[in-house]
Amino acid sequence: MSIKMRSNESLVLSTAWREHFEANRNPTEDLPWDDPYRLTPSERRAVERSVQQFQLGEGAQGRRLLARGQAYARATGDIVFPEALTLFIREEQRHSGQLLRFMLLQGIPAVGKHWVDSVFRWVRVLAGLELELRVLVTAEVIAVPYYRALGRATRSALLRSLSDRILEDEAWHLQFQASMLSRLEAQRSRFLRRLIWQAHRWFLAGTCCVVWIEHRSVFTAAGRSFRGLLRDALSEFAGLERAAGLHGAEARQIGLTKRFLPSGAASPERRASQ
Ligand SMILES: [Fe+2]
């Protein structure tokens, strides 16, 4: 495969992702914002600090990520990628805004800093585009069991709907990341790819321990255990690895990428191939 073909394929994929994020920019606001339910004191204790931290993390500006995305665009000729990345970052910021709105309704103040968030940002400062995406995707993978638990940690219908809505977006985000990682590692040998994915898996397992320490009140309120968190995160990660490894025509052929998609939705990459 020539460089030019790879560049064209990358451009087609990024264009499809830009279209997806644009179409999802102003989703129908069907969340029950007027739900009068107020968290009980024990529910509030279970979710308050945790939601504050996720609201902070989802609201990142992503300036450095974007600068790295622009460097990637210059190197590969995929000039649409930074636009797709910008829209992706805005979608994360929408999650932050929605969590903030929920917090304000419940009288929960926002926080400006948290050590886990600071450590994540610091690690990403040291990294190149791929490592930064891998750190980011670790948070995306863990977001799946987290929002599943958050939606079930209280009797708030609003928090349940909001968590389900964010989960739908996160399913697409994992697919977007799989597409990006597969492009970045396309030139590597199978052995090296396996080695990197294995190291990433250990990083994920370590991060699950930190997440459990910081957010266990949410998981236990939802009846989830650490083993359940780890099992769910590793299962999402295995799907991500398969999707990244089998991206392109082969993945489309066997429909594997559908695993990450909300039911009935067509993958942007499927649309791009049509
Ligand atoms: Fe998010």
Ligand SMILES: [Fe+2]
């Ligand atoms: Fe996300």
